Amino acid sequence: MTPVREAEALREARRLVKLPPGAHDLAVRHLLGWFHWFRHQALVLRTGPDPGGERGRYLDQGQPDLRIAVQALTACFLAGEEDLPEPLLPVLAVNAAGHALPLVEELGRSSDPVRLAGAAELWQRIADHVPAGHPHRALHLTALANVLRIAWREGGPQADLDTAIDRFEEALSAAPEEPAHRAMYLYNLGDALGARFQRTGAMEDVDRAVALLEEAERGTPEDGPYRALVLTGSGSALRARYGRAGALPDLDGAVARYREAVSTPSAFPEDPSGLVTTLCDLGSVLRLRFERTGAIEDADAAVEAGRRAVATMPEGHPGRVVTLSGLGAALRARYVRTGLAADADGAVETGRLAVEAVPSDHPERAVYLNDLGDALLVRYDRCGDPADRDAAVTAWSAAAAHASSTASVRIRAGMAAARLLAKSGEAERAARAADEAVRLMPQMTGCRLERHDRRDAIGDMAGLVASAAAFVLAAPGGTAHGRAERALGLLEVGRAVMFGQAPDNRGDLTDLRERHPELARRFTELRDGLDGLDGPTYDRHRSAQEFTALLAEIRDLDGFASFALPPTVGELRAEASHGPIVVFNVSGLRSDALLLTAEGLTGLPLPGLGRATVVARTNAFRQAQHTASRAADPVEREQAQAVLVDVLEWLWDAAAGPVLDVLGYKGPPPPEAEAELPRVWWAPGGLLGLLPLHAAGHHADAPQDPYRRTVMDRVVSSYTPTVRALRRARGRTPGGRAGAAATERALIVAMPTTPGLPGGGRLRFADAEAAVPADLFPDRVVLREQVGAEGDAAPTKANVLAHLPRCAVAHFACHGTSDPADPARSRLLLHDHAVAPLTVGSLAPVALDHPKLAYLSACRTAAIDTAGLFDEAIHLTSAFQLAGFPHAIGTLWEIDDPIAVRIARAFYEGLRTDSGSIDPDRAARALHSAVRQVRDGHDLPPGHDRRRAPLLWAAHLHAGA
Known part of the structure; x- marks a missing residue:
């Protein structure tokens, strides 16, 4: 040196x-x-x-x-x-x-x-x-975490927010111990966890966010400069938790915190936007509480908060439109309760001012047009002025046509216009509005199944598709065949949206990814950005123009002319070559079955299948299930079984019977043809999917009756959420057929006990059931719960997902549970279910080599408990279909342990070919035969009739090809 x-x-x-x-x-x-x-x-x-x-x-x-x-x-x-x-x-x-x-x-x-x-x-x-x-x-x-959070907010991946939360955690650990110094670090972490909850719906995030922010409140001086910020953060977390769990104390807490925040104007010294935002939040939670409790003082306070926000925000400020919207919502809510004309007029006036205040190309313009339509509707409903009706339809139609706005908002606006037009007797205009609205649904969601915000967006659409199809079927123009075609197209677009857009599912987007990956990437990016789920929203107008141009470019490609459009009946009819496909539509306006056969499409009105009746019968069936399986009193159990039988008979009379009669299946086949019963695929949709259509009928009819009125004695049943889903299931294998699997590998999971369940969740017959497929498949992987289970032989999520890709058959003998809050979290209960659950969502990314059959012998693996997602068919059975299994066996409710073994034994025996090999393509017929054997009580002593106990035999169903 x-x-x-x-x-x-x-x-x-x-x-x-x-x-x-x-x-x-x-x-x-x-x-x-x-x-x-x-x-x-x-x-x-x-x-x-x-x-x-x-x-x-x-x-x-x-x-x-x-x-x-x-x-x-x-x-x-x-x-x-x-x-x-x-x-x-x-x-x-x-x-x-x-x-x-x-x-x-x-x-x-x-x-x-x-x-x-x-x-x-x-x-x-x-x-x-x-x-x-x-x-x-x-x-x-903290600075690093803030940058990552900003990047996530502006369209970065979820990993950015996850990493930001990790850094906020580290910052909190490194922060000084004094409460006043820790408060902002607690706030940062709590606020980020709240943001993640809004995206994923994980309750543990919002619970911790509330706790952290409450701790931050305690450490923040009442006259401190950040007191209002912490209070609004706490209020936001409590409000979010209320939206998910519905606990009134959370809403009360949010109101109290926003009130305290706005009472300290020194916290908003210069820019009024902070105070205005908090006033708007206060008005919103007060309105929510008013709608929950009916306390008029909350409505008055919400209006007052809205007026103060409008007065505080200067004219011409870009944030003024939000204040007008909040005030209009509060006035509208109070008017519905009190009927004061001044509130109705005020709601309409503020709605018009909000629309005028937002630029014509603004991505949120449809929101304010929608609000204006709502205000006009409530005044029309009370006063009956046709001018209000026409203005409401005009506002909603403009919102639906606003290309740069969020698809979900446009859909709701279009359907609101359709409902009002139908109510006014303008059936054809209603049908057109509904048709245009539903066609937007493919633009509404991205492709990640577990996303909470996407799930909620679709849940908000519950019932809209059924209404749209009903409007089309009721329209006077054209032919009955043409109306049926339009209705089926809408149901195909609007049902099972999450199912159809899951990763690696065979569909338009997957085909595009394989043949034109760059176009597929651009389509996904623009679609998700337009719906506000991913990507920046600041230039949605330009994105909408690009999206329209991209759709035109894609549809010019060979084989993609109908990309993101309802499939034509011609495209769907090929799927009926193996048997008819029956698509039900139940709405408050009318109920129908659309019968798709190799010859064409037929519409069948079903007046006995009204929505109110379906709701009542479904509720009765589910209550009877609970009573029949749990009541200690034998009389109560017997009465509940009678209700189950009664509902199955009604289901035949109102739905299945008329359908099979029109299809030409008017009785059981002759004995020599019984092995070749025709097949029918049911696409129930909505509430009807909670009932066992395959078990509908009058099972007490005499066996020799040539017109025996049961589905099970006339046809072999399978289920599919949509016709397209069936096409994808068949497209998994060459030629649409799975072929024999005599030497293929099987994955067998047995859980005779389940950690964490009362009494170990004992399934006494799980080992016996697992032995049935084990005896058939020499090449097998068996994962069994036992004392000291660990390593590669333990039935854990990781081991299942490691073996599943190389197995043609998967059989689970275990407990299962359906998650009513989030069906993507429904799961099979394996060894490590408490820490690493095998959920619907966790199966989405699994890539399989040669899948053929999934047998889910667990409770409620085909059950749907989320009211807003009945059309989506999100459950464990469909998850295995999404993963690639063309055949899946599931259950609608809790199953009896020994009966499950009998059905499994008969099922696998039914898969045997004459040569002794095993063919999974026999799954539907094999299950049908097995269930019918149990129903008919072939192994019962004389005098016992199992037909009167459908709870025991009707739970199992076949889904897929």
Whole structure:
């Protein structure tokens, strides 16, 4: 290091400093920095810790070479230069943080992905090099987390938010212990967890967010500058939890916190937007509580908060439209309760002002048009002025046609227009509006099955598709055949949306990915951005234009003319070559069955299947299930069984019987043809999917009756959510057939006990059931729960997913559970279900080699308990179909353990061919035969009639090809 000591070297260095600014600045700083670092090392003999250690956190102002080196190299660190003195990295990181902190606030107002990525990389380097015990480390981790959260908010992946939360956690751990100092760190973590809850719906996130924010409140002085911020964050978390769990104390808590926040105007000293936002939030939660409790004082307070927000926001401010919208909602809610004409007029007037205040190409314009339509409707319903009706239809129609707005908002607006038009007797206009609305549904969702926000968006559409199809069927124009075609097209588009867009599912988008991957990527990106689920929303108008042009480009491609459009009957009719497909539609207007056969499509009105009747019968059936399986009193159980029998007889009279008569299946086949019963695929949709159509009938009819009125004695039943789903199931294998699987591998999972369940969740017959497929498949993997189960033989989620891709057959003998809050979390209860559950969502990314048959002998594997998602068919049985199994056996309710063994034994015996091999394509017939054997009680003593106990035999169903 002798040369750096020379005076000439120092003079040359000073000449470098005097060079004019230019592109060489960074190189000059890099050279100067290294030069002075070498001089420092050469001229100052140091002992003890290096500058990166305890002493190196603070620069020694008496060491000029070290000071100059740090100043010069800090710029290099900020620029991402990696060739830097390692001992100086901690000091450079701390120095760089001081320069980088102002950038975080600027990024909050920017959506430039390049700047965001650069800032995230810089703050990650700072966090990597700042010493663990540095007093500002918590601040640096918070800055990194904020940048990552901004990146996620502007369209980054979910991993950005997850990592941000991890960094907020680290920052909280590194924060000072004093409550006042910890409050903002608690707020940051709680607020981020609340944001993740809004996306994923994980209750543990919102519960922890509430706890953290309440702790932050306790640590924030009442007159502190951040008190209002913490209060609004706490109010937001409580409101979000109320939206999911519906607990009134959460709503009360949100009201109290927003009220306290707006009562401290000193917290909003200059820009009124913070106060206005909090006033709007207060008005919103007060309105929610009014709608929940009916307390008129809450409605009055909500209106007052709305008026104060409008008065506080200056004319022309871009945020003024939000205040007008909030005030209009409060006035509308109060008017519905009180009927005060002034409130109705005020709601309409503020709605019009809001529409006028938003630019014509603004992506939220449809929201305010929708609000205006709602206000006009409530005034029309009370006063009956046709001008209000026409204006409401005009507002909703404009919202539905606003291409740059969110698809879900446009759909709701279009259907609102359709309902009002139908109510006014304009059936054809109603049908057109409904048709256009439902055709937007493929644009509404992305392709990740477990997404909470996507699930809620679809749940909000519950019943709209059924109404749309009913409007089309009721329209007077055209022919009955044409109306049936339009209705079937809408049901195909609007049902099982999440099913149809799941990863690797055979459909338009998957075909596009395989043949034109870049177009598929652009389509997914633009669609998700337009619906506000992913990507920035600041330029949705331009994105809408690009999306329209892209759709036209895709539809010009060979084989993609109907991309993202309802399939034609011609395209669907081929799927009826193996047997008719019956698509039901139940609505408040009318109910029908659409019968798709190889010859064509027929519509069949079903007046006995009214929606109110279906709701009542479904509720009675489910209550009777519960009583028949759990009541201690034998008389109660017998009465419940009678209800089950009665509902199955009604289901025949109102639905299945008329359908089979029209199809020509007017009685059981002769004995010599019984083995060749015709097949029928049921697509029940909605509430009807909760009832066992395959078991409908008068099972007490004499067996020799030539017109025996049961589905089971006339046809073999299978289920499919849509015709397209059936096409995909058949498209999994060459020629649409799975072929024999005599030498293929089977995965068999047996859970005679289940950790964490009362009494170990004992299934006494699980081993006996698992032995049935085990005896048939020499090449098998058996995962069995037993004492000390561990390693590769344990029935864990990881082991199941590891073996599943290479197995043609999968058989599960275990407990299962349906999640009523989130069907994507319905799961099979394996060894590690408490910490790593095998859920519907976890099966979505599984890639299988040659799947053929999944047999889910567990409770409720085909049950749907989420009212808003009845049309979606999201349950474990459909999840295995999505994973690639063309045949899946599931259950609608809890199954009897010994009966399950008998059905499994008869089922697998029914898969045997004449040559002794096993053919999974016999699955539907094999299950039908097995269930009928149990129903008919072939193994019962004389005098016992199992037909009177459908709870025992009617739960199993076949889904798929």
